[in-house]
Amino acid sequence: MTNFLHRIGQIFQKKDQESVPFKILFTDFKKSLELNNQILDLIAAANDKLSGDYIFDEQYIQTTCRKLADLVRELIVTINHLTGQKYPDLYNIFHHIEENIEAVLKGDILYSIDDYTLAYTSISRRIVDAVGGKNAHVAEIGSQLGLRIPQGFAITTAAFSAFWQQNNLAEIVSATTEQWQQKIITVNDAAQKIQQAINNSALPAKLEREIIEAAEEVSKEQEETTPRFAVRSSALGEDDVRSFAGQYHTSLNIPIKKMPEAYKEVVASLYNPEAMEYRLLQDFRPNEIMMAVACQLMIQAKTSGVMYSYDPVQPETETMIINSAWGLGEPIVSGKIPTDHFVLDRQPPHDIHEVQIVHKIEKMVIKGDEGIILEPVEELHGSESSLKEPQLQELAEIGLQLEKYFKKPQDIEFAIDQQDNIVVLQSRQLGLQQEITPRACDLTELVDKYPILLRGKGHAAMGGIAAGPVWVLENDGDLSDFPMGAILVARHASPQLARVIHKAGGIITDIGSTTGHLATVLREFRIPALFNTEKATSLLKSGQEITIDTECLTIYEGIVKELNYYSFHEEAIEEMYEYRLLRRVLKRIEPLNLLDPKDENFSPQGCQSYHDLTRFIHEKAVETIINLNFYHAHNRDTQAGQLVWDYPLDLILIDVGGGIETGPEKGIKPEQIRSVPMQALLRGMSYPGIWDMSPSKVDFSSFMSSLTRTSATNNNPEEIGRNLAVVSAEYTNINFRLGYHFTVIDTYISDSMLDNHIYFRFSGGVTDTTRRSRRVRLLDEILSYYDFLCEIHGDTVVARLKRMNKRSMLQRLFLLGLLVGFTRQLDVKMINDSKITIFFEQIKNIMEENNEQ
Amino acid sequence: MSNEQTSILILDDEPIVSKRLKPSLEKKGYEVETFTRGADALQRVRERSFDIVVTDLKMEGVDGMQFLTEVKEKYPKTEVIVITGFATMATAKESFNKGVFDFLAKPFKLGEIAEVIAKAEAKIKNS
Numbered sequence: 001m002t003n004f005l006h007r008i009g010q011i012f013q014k015k016d017q018e019s020v021p022f023k024i025l026f027t028d029f030k031k032s033l034e035l036n037n038q039i040l041d042l043i044a045a046a047n048d049k050l051s052g053d054y055i056f057d058e059q060y061i062q063t064t065c066r067k068l069a070d071l072v073r074e075l076i077v078t079i080n081h082l083t084g085q086k087y088p089d090l091y092n093i094f095h096h097i098e099e100n101i102e103a104v105l106k107g108d109i110l111y112s113i114d115d116y117t118l119a120y121t122s123i124s125r126r127i128v129d130a131v132g133g134k135n136a137h138v139a140e141i142g143s144q145l146g147l148r149i150p151q152g153f154a155i156t157t158a159a160f161s162a163f164w165q166q167n168n169l170a171e172i173v174s175a176t177t178e179q180w181q182q183k184i185i186t187v188n189d190a191a192q193k194i195q196q197a198i199n200n201s202a203l204p205a206k207l208e209r210e211i212i213e214a215a216e217e218v219s220k221e222q223e224e225t226t227p228r229f230a231v232r233s234s235a236l237g238e239d240d241v242r243s244f245a246g247q248y249h250t251s252l253n254i255p256i257k258k259m260p261e262a263y264k265e266v267v268a269s270l271y272n273p274e275a276m277e278y279r280l281l282q283d284f285r286p287n288e289i290m291m292a293v294a295c296q297l298m299i300q301a302k303t304s305g306v307m308y309s310y311d312p313v314q315p316e317t318e319t320m321i322i323n324s325a326w327g328l329g330e331p332i333v334s335g336k337i338p339t340d341h342f343v344l345d346r347q348p349p350h351d352i353h354e355v356q357i358v359h360k361i362e363k364m365v366i367k368g369d370e371g372i373i374l375e376p377v378e379e380l381h382g383s384e385s386s387l388k389e390p391q392l393q394e395l396a397e398i399g400l401q402l403e404k405y406f407k408k409p410q411d412i413e414f415a416i417d418q419q420d421n422i423v424v425l426q427s428r429q430l431g432l433q434q435e436i437t438p439r440a441c442d443l444t445e446l447v448d449k450y451p452i453l454l455r456g457k458g459h460a461a462m463g464g465i466a467a468g469p470v471w472v473l474e475n476d477g478d479l480s481d482f483p484m485g486a487i488l489v490a491r492h493a494s495p496q497l498a499r500v501i502h503k504a505g506g507i508i509t510d511i512g513s514t515t516g517h518l519a520t521v522l523r524e525f526r527i528p529a530l531f532n533t534e535k536a537t538s539l540l541k542s543g544q545e546i547t548i549d550t551e552c553l554t555i556y557e558g559i560v561k562e563l564n565y566y567s568f569h570e571e572a573i574e575e576m577y578e579y580r581l582l583r584r585v586l587k588r589i590e591p592l593n594l595l596d597p598k599d600e601n602f603s604p605q606g607c608q609s610y611h612d613l614t615r616f617i618h619e620k621a622v623e624t625i626i627n628l629n630f631y632h633a634h635n636r637d638t639q640a641g642q643l644v645w646d647y648p649l650d651l652i653l654i655d656v657g658g659g660i661e662t663g664p665e666k667g668i669k670p671e672q673i674r675s676v677p678m679q680a681l682l683r684g685m686s687y688p689g690i691w692d693m694s695p696s697k698v699d700f701s702s703f704m705s706s707l708t709r710t711s712a713t714n715n716n717p718e719e720i721g722r723n724l725a726v727v728s729a730e731y732t733n734i735n736f737r738l739g740y741h742f743t744v745i746d747t748y749i750s751d752s753m754l755d756n757h758i759y760f761r762f763s764g765g766v767t768d769t770t771r772r773s774r775r776v777r778l779l780d781e782i783l784s785y786y787d788f789l790c791e792i793h794g795d796t797v798v799a800r801l802k803r804m805n806k807r808s809m810l811q812r813l814f815l816l817g818l819l820v821g822f823t824r825q826l827d828v829k830m831i832n833d834s835k836i837t838i839f840f841e842q843i844k845n846i847m848e849e850n851n852e853q
Numbered sequence: 854m855s856n857e858q859t860s861i862l863i864l865d866d867e868p869i870v871s872k873r874l875k876p877s878l879e880k881k882g883y884e885v886e887t888f889t890r891g892a893d894a895l896q897r898v899r900e901r902s903f904d905i906v907v908t909d910l911k912m913e914g915v916d917g918m919q920f921l922t923e924v925k926e927k928y929p930k931t932e933v934i935v936i937t938g939f940a941t942m943a944t945a946k947e948s949f950n951k952g953v954f955d956f957l958a959k960p961f962k963l964g965e966i967a968e969v970i971a972k973a974e975a976k977i978k979n980s
Contacts, residue, residue: 049960055874056960057867059938578869 022656025628026726028082030733032621033744035075037761037798039614042068043590044793049582061582062105068589069098072610079617083624087617089604094613097588104584107287109157109236116159116207117214120152126608130156132234132292134426137406141424145405147398148423151222152296153214154234155263159207160290163267167201173271174286181280191273198268208260215256215295228253228298228366231262235270235291247275247495247517248291250330253298253366266293274499283577299423300366301415303386304329305339306515308430309399310346310409312523313463313514313551318346319353320399323513324386326377327363329413329425335493335512337362338532340386341459350396357385387416394422402427411520431523451557453546457533458508460550461493461519464528466506467547467559470540473497487548489540493518493531501527506548508536508555530555618742622724622735629654641668643725647686651723653678659727675727677747680810681734684817687846736820743820749809756802756809760788760816763796778836779819782843786812814850818843858884859974862903864894864920865936866912870959874907877963878970891920902928905973907966909959910937910945918948925952930980932973936961 046064049056076090113130123131123139131139131154142149164170173194180190203211219227233248249269251262269275270291279289305324311317323332323339331337343354360377367373387395395414402410402424411430415423471486473479482488482500490497493512498521501507507522512531522529528550530536540546540555547560589610594602597619607613629640639660643651644667653660653668659675660668670686673679726733730750736743746759762779779797780790788799801812861883863871871887878885886903888894891912898906906924910917921933932954937945945956954976955969 053962053964054960055870055963055966057865057869057938059867060960063938576869576872578867 022629025082025625026656028078029621029625029726030746032075032078032082032617033733033735033746035071035078036614036618037744039068039071039075039610040763040796041791041793041798042071043586043611044796046582046586047590048793050579050586056578056582058578058581061578061585065101065105065585065589068610069094069101072613075614075617079620082621087604087620090607090613090617093604093607097608097610097613101585101588104581104588107285109287109290109584113156114158116156116162116210118154118156119214119218120149120154123154129236130154130158130292132157132236132294133428134232134234135292135294136234137427138294138296138424141402141405141427145401147401148421150230150296150299150423150425151218152229152294153218155207155211155293155295157236157290157292159210160267160292162204162207163201166204167197169197169201170286172197173289177276177286180276187273187276191271191276194271195268198271199264201264203260203264211259211263211295212256215259218295218297219256222297224297228255228370229259229262230254230294230296230298231259231266232294232296233266233269233291234294236288247272247278247498252328252330252372253370255370258370259295263293263295267291274496277499285577288580296425298366299415299417299425301328301423302326302418302420303416304332304425305387305414306333306513307395307399307412307414308409308515309403309412310430311343312409312430313460315409320344320346320350320396321515322387322392322395323515325358325360325363326381326386327365328372329364329415330372331362331364331374332513333413333516334495335509335516335518335531337364338511339513341513341532342387342392344392344396346396346400348397350393352389352392355385357383359383360386391416391420391422398422398424411515431520450547450560452554453557454533454536454539454553454555456553457535458530458553459514459532460553461507461512461514461529461531462523462527463551464506464526465547465549466528468505468545470542470544470546472537472540472542487546489536491537493529495521498522506530506550508533508540508548510534510537618735619737622722625654625726626652626722626724641666643668643670645670645682645686649685649723651725654724654726656726656728656731658729659731673727674729675732676730676806676810677732677749677813678725678727680749680813681732681745681817681820684814684819685821687814687818687821687850745813745816745820747809747813749806749813751806753803753805756804756806758788758799758801758809758812758816760799761796762819774836778839781836781840782815782819785840785844786815786847788812811847811851815843815847818846858882859905859977860884860903861886861905861907861970862894862897863887864891864906864908864912864917865889866891866909870909870936873963874966877967881967883970891916895920895923898924898927903931904977905932905934905954905970907934907936907970910935910948918951921948921953922951930977932977934966934969934973936966 042064048054049060072094076087076094079090080087109129113127118131120135120139120142123135124143125136125140128136135154138149141147176190176193179185180187185193215227215229231251231254233250235248247269249266251265254262270289303324303326305322306329308321311319311321320343322342322344325332325337325339332339338358338360340358341354341356342352345351345353359382361382362374363377364372364374398414399410399412402412406427406429409430410427412427413425415425417423466487468485468487469483470489471482473488473490475491479496479500482503484503485505486503487506487508488497488500488504489508491510493509493516495517497507497518501522504527507527507529509531510533512518514531519529519531528548530548530550530553545559547556547558548554549556591609592611592615593608594606594612594615596602599606602616602619604616607616639655639662641653641660643649643653653673659673659678661672661674663669663672670682673682723737724735731748732745734743734745742761742763744759744761747757749756760783773795776792776795776797780792783790783797783799787804788801791798801809861878863874863885865871866889868889871889875885875887886897888897906921908917908921917935921935924931924933929952933952934955934957935945935948935953936957936959938959954973957966957969
């Protein structure tokens with residue numbers, strides 16, 4: 001705090017007593033800025049811990065949360081002091097968030113509502129803890145994007161808790177789990193015991209009634225006379241980074257009266273042996289195991305399929321993948337039937353790169369009044385493509401739309417209904433392959449050394465190299481004998497294989513789609529896998545040693561020693577409880593929901609996280625200073641005005657002493673500015689030619705106008721979202737909001753070298769993370785080159801510089817002016833890494849020219 | 854001793870520390886034993902010596918300081934690395950006179966502790 005505050009005395013000229021009020025006001029303002037910075041730094045540092053490089057414990061999470069709470073509380077006190085207690089509501093909102101965080105720290109999973117059922121029309125991601133990710137996503141796809149979804153409702157985690165409590169299930173579960181973990185009973189026995197207990201338990205009468213009522217209501221709304229439902233899991237965490245893809249039960253074509261039973265069955269699948277083993281691996285705590293359920297009106301699908309908005313194995317190809325077959329989707333995602341395979345360009349018009357139509361023998365259809373059945377495909381349609389070209393195009397568009405909305409590559413399940421409409425059944429984040437390992441086929445000499453058993457067959461479900469003995473799964477074979485490190489060879493890519501994935505070196509299947517559930521799970525564990533080879537089970541024998549290079553679709557005979565180095569895979573940090581706990585508390589700390597000050601939700605009530613509170617208060621602090629000094633001019637010791645120059649940057653200048661020369665007109669022209677640091681900054685920002693660097697056709701004026709004017713037609717004098725500079729002869733404090741970027745500069749420059757300092761903070765941005773990280777790298781490189789001490793957290797750069805002579809300091813402020821001026825453009829233009837060097841060189845040239853002047 | 858594996862004992866009451874450190878150090882070729890209870894760790898050091906001991910200071914029910922004091926008394930050549938929460942760093946540094954090799958504030962990066970351990974190992978091998 002002292003850094004920021006101790007110079008305020010120096011800044012204000014002590015000419016008269018009246019300077020005190022603004023001095024106090026400004027002290028509060030600066031304090032709020034300092035707290036703002038500390039909070040954002042702490043959040044960013046906590047977020048860094050999720051990267052996997054750190055070892056942190058629960059104590060760290062607790063300390064961080066409490067430190068943040070203290071800072072945010074102090075910030076609320078400060079803004080209320082600054083504004084004369086204008087925002088008392090912030091205390092309550094803060095208190096609510098703090099309580100939630102404390103509850104999460106104690107291990108509670110919070111679900112925000114008490115209803116047992118919720119219609120899709122009233123569901124959003126805000127209540128994801130109550131309805132699970134699957135429900136929340138589908139509901140939003142319908143309500144926010146207007147895409148066709150199956151209508152339905154969610155049975156909430158509150159319902160789950162009620163069911164659990166009424167039957168003391170927690171006790172049974174914990175006792176049985178204990179026995180299993182102490183190896184007294186097997187996982188199969190434990191699962192059976194728990195599932196039996198669940199099936200023997202009665203649903204609370206209220207819950208049973210409400211399920212039926214909700215189902216009837218949806219049916220009535222949709223005018224379904226013989227409604228049938230799909231009852232699916234929507235467990236907490238199921239759609240997160242971790243995936244339980246395909247491990248839970250789904251009941252299809254269920255009449256209303258049987259839905260309570262179907263609900264119980266789905267809930268019981270929470271204790272499938274596969275799911276139990278999986279959770280053990282992932283260090284799940286008992287209170288983390290909760291299931292919401294999705295009840296959706298059945299779609300009688302002609303065709304079903306899965307689309308990946310990116311090729312997860314080779315994202316650099318910029319393609320999308322669609323796999324589909326006739327009938328309902330269940331056998332497709334569980335790898336039971338072969339699928340047609342399409343690869344499309346991500347860019348419209350989505351050129352088709354690859355089409356593989358398989359011969360389709362069976363399809364899943366609804367069976368009369370209840371249940372489903374596999375039936376033969378009519379001979380006529382066996383080899384016909386299950387999707388038509390216009391449908392592929394439409395799907396591709398939907399894929400991009402979903403990706404844009406959820407801001408992550410998507411794994412989408414869809415159906416084509418009887419009217420040929422595309423219905424989105426679910427959409428969740430698609431994990432892209434993290435690191436591209438070197439490919440064996442690049443090591444050309446290998447081909448001469450090792451016989452190739454298979455080449456060019458199948459699809460890589462996860463890229464990589466694995467070597468080891470083959471273990472062939474016979475039909476209905478027992479997976480419990482699967483040896484550690486073996487390469488699993490199976491007929492189908494069935495989700496049941498997920499049980500042994502953590503033991504497997506690699507996986508090869510005859511049939512199976514790279515967009516299926518198993519593929520999702522094994523990408524998470526980074527197990528190299530080759531699907532759809534057609535003949536692996538007949539070609540390979542148990543015990544035979546092989547090496548697979550899935551990206552090159554090659555199976556070598558023997559252990560290729562040259563590749564052993566690459567076969568090792570990293571431990572997954574997601575397996576740690578502490579990691580999940582940190583993620584969970586950060587959910588209440590980090591998300592920024594208040595983006596636009598013009599929005600209705602830009603209010604204390606709109607704040608859902610500490611970040612929101614901090615953002616809101618920062619905006620209000622700047623606004624208060626501007627309103628009091630510019631619009632109302634209460635302080636006789638300050639002079640304020642709007643900057644008038646060639647660029648329409650909405651900047652309000654407040655002079656606290658010798659920073660601006662009084663002029664005849666209301667506006668302040670650049671030549672009236674006497675503040676030495678402000679002059680240097682503006683010189684940088686208006687440097688001729690800097691805007692020509694960008695290939696963008698948008699000229700500076702219209703560009704800045706679109707970004708900095710919150711509303712061109714809005715003439716309300718107390719306009720929100722202004723930029724502010726508080727200046728004196730030797731001091732400048734800047735708060736800029738350009739689009740979604742925030743820049744704070746605080747600097748004091750005099751002849752006395754020891755007092756000189758520059759603080760620069762830059763954050764935010766609307767482009768994708770790769771480009772943002774390039775921008776951060778560019779800023780880091782440039783600023784470090786010019787002697788700043790830089791700290792990088794996520795997409796935020798904080799740079800500090802102290803104790804250089806006046807000339808050097810001013811040069812660097814000029815540099816900051818250049819950077820502030822065009823970094824927003826950089827974001828858009830940072831299309832590849834080489835741009836970093838190019839921009840760096842250009843900046844250096846300008847600096848050198850400027851030096852010579 | 855240059856041909857032998859360097860042995861490391863880790864004591865931290867938070868299991869995640871051992872859980873993450875052990876595989877990472879074993880991959881680097883160290884022999885690693887981990888403990889979450891001070892009593893168990895004490896028992897073990899009474900049985901055998903370790904080249905390097907990594908311990909937290911402030912743990913529930915365990916006095917890390919007492920543990921490291923006993924280790925240093927019994928095996929003066931053992932290098933002790935203290936890992937502790939940021940809040941207790943000041944206290945930790947006060948104990949430098951116990952002959953502690955180095956301190957790390959939690960949270961730390963895997964690379965950071967690997968570096969400190971490598972330095973301690975180098976010191977042992979040169980002595």
